[in-house]
Amino acid sequence: MSVSERTTLYQTLWQEAQQDPVLGLGTGSVHIAENIFLEIYANVGILGLLCFLFVLYAVAQQGLRYLVRVYPYENHIMQGMGLVVVTVAVALFMDKQISYALDGDKDLFIFLAAIVNLGKQGRSALLSRGKTSEGDMQ
Numbered sequence: 704m705s706v707s708e709r710t711t712l713y714q715t716l717w718q719e720a721q722q723d724p725v726l727g728l729g730t731g732s733v734h735i736a737e738n739i740f741l742e743i744y745a746n747v748g749i750l751g752l753l754c755f756l757f758v759l760y761a762v763a764q765q766g767l768r769y770l771v772r773v774y775p776y777e778n779h780i781m782q783g784m785g786l787v788v789v790t791v792a793v794a795l796f797m798d799k800q801i802s803y804a805l806d807g808d809k810d811l812f813i814f815l816a817a818i819v820n821l822g823k824q825g826r827s828a829l830l831s832r833g834k835t836s837e838g839d840m841q
């Protein structure tokens with residue numbers, strides 16, 4: 704899709720989404736937004752977009768917590784796996800800025816869940832080794 708086609712698509716979708724900016728047009732109404740934020744806004748409105756942004760913030764917080772507090776204490780295999788999961792999730796997220804469909808692309812959400820799981824598994828491993836206290840990981 705060319706830049707001018709994408710710009711026209713975004714403008715048209717933005718105008719359609721303004722019909723109900725709070726709740727959106729309804730899930731499944733928009734299939735070709737080609738942008739994760741615009742598609743979520745058009746489908747579920749500003750409330751849904753805010754919920755999605757909150758989820759992204761929580762996942763980013765878990766990923767950062769893993770990299771800062773857990774990663775240095777992991778063995779080399781677990782460090783490699785952790786970096787692969789975080790790198791793939793970031794790459795998928797960047798890709799979804801220009802090509803996305805809520806009804807078909809579930810891979811991003813799988814890797815976002817894996818990031819959250821990294822933090823949870825790492826916290827359990829550190830607690831069992833006595834490296835940190837539960838309050839320190841919160």
